[in-house]
Amino acid sequence: MSTQRAPQRQHDRIICNQPGIGRLVLRRFDPQRDSWEFLTQLLHRAFARLASLGLHCACVDQAASATRQRALAGDCFVAVCNGRIVGTMTLEGRDGASPCEQYRQRGVASLHQFGIEPAWQSRGIGRALLAFAGQWAATRGFTQLALDTPFPAAQLVAFYRSQGFSLVDVVRFAGRDYDSAILSKPAGASPLFGRMQPAFAHAGATAAR
Template sequence: MSTQRAPQCQHDRIICNQPGIGRLVLRRFDPQRDSWEFLTQLLHRAFARLASLGLHCACVDQAPDVTRARALAGDCFVAVCNGRIVGTMTLEGRDAASPCEQYRQRGVVSLHQFGVEPAWQSRGIGRALLAFASQWSAARGCTQVALDTPFPAAHLVAFYRAQGFSLVDVVRFAGRGYDSAILSKAAGSGSFGRMQPAHASVYACAHASGARR
């Protein structure tokens, strides 16, 4: 990576009310209270369906030290319901060395290690994380949010399209036996459920820290 992580801000989180869930907290992963082992197992469970389709992404069986290294390459966030982490994602700035042309573009934030506990899927948590990523990126002066997913996983491609992403490329990453769909959308698009105003400072805070370039 050619970028640096943004300084952590005291209010770098959002609390919103999701229909059918209630209080949803989106915040940074905190190694002082959160576990890399737990996060890794969450990703294993979230990606198990892809594994059953023969699509062996890194998150299917990666070790905790790999999860940690990948998370520390960017900014790792978690979704918390009832005091339990139920989702996660890592946001990275421009990666000039990436084999994916979209990830090499200036103004692009890429999303990785994105997963939601199977029992908590289809309840708006993934959509909330994507909306957070979009607004967080825009607040830092970035213009696009991009991600990749296995091209044969039609259900995931359809999900991202429904969230406003468009297919911009197809890439065969080294070590993967399938093509990956590269999808992107304009930063700043997407919305949360009812957000508590006391925690809206995440955007101003991120903007004040400067873009990770």
Template structure:
């Protein structure tokens, strides 16, 4: 399992201008400047629709302490626009205790707490987060 990186070298962030979005910054969550409570509130909003359909998603109503614990179990990435986090996801390495054989295999990672602010959905932010985070995770896994 990976550990959370509190500081970020310059290559650990990506800034781009996207049509309809403006300046989008992709980076790791930084507890020195980001709020676990605000991240939790974003997840609640992002998962409201699924919860209203009767689907159980921990992110729909978890406490900030659960958001923090789940994020620190892997690598938490965020998308920031206009100084505000508008998307997030946590990538976690293989789960040796999982009842599912596939999740216990080396080279397998899972996504958790993958949510985009509802008013920002459909603008490619999720795709941008995946494109930014997955290569970093793959590189980190091969380095271990």
């Protein structure tokens, strides 16, 4: 995968208060204190429902080495509640080698390995991560944020549509026996992000791979 990485900038760690949850921290994954194996098991649990529907995404059963490799292709973030990682996502810049045309477009950032611990779903954590992702993309000069999800997973497609994403393509990725919906939305701050508090900034620093 050939991915254009961007330097770390402001708002790479934020804190917000979620109703019914309390303090939610969104920060960069730190291999010095975080575990790739734990993150992989979280993704397995988050994608188990898709697996039960016969939709075997990579995150359903990938090894920790694959999680690490995919995360290091971009910027991996985690959502932390009560000191425990309950969600994750990886954000990437333009990928000129992707089989997905949308991901190859200049000005398009993409979101991958996006999962929330099942017991913590439907509490606004996913919406907070997506709001953060939109701001991350905009501050790096991207105009669109794109992602893919199994097209047969109507509930997920509807969720992303409710967050401002529009269906722009349908792609059959290699090794998959289902079509994937490619969804995209303009990058930028959302009202939710406006209620989040930046915890620190490292403008101009380069993120560690």
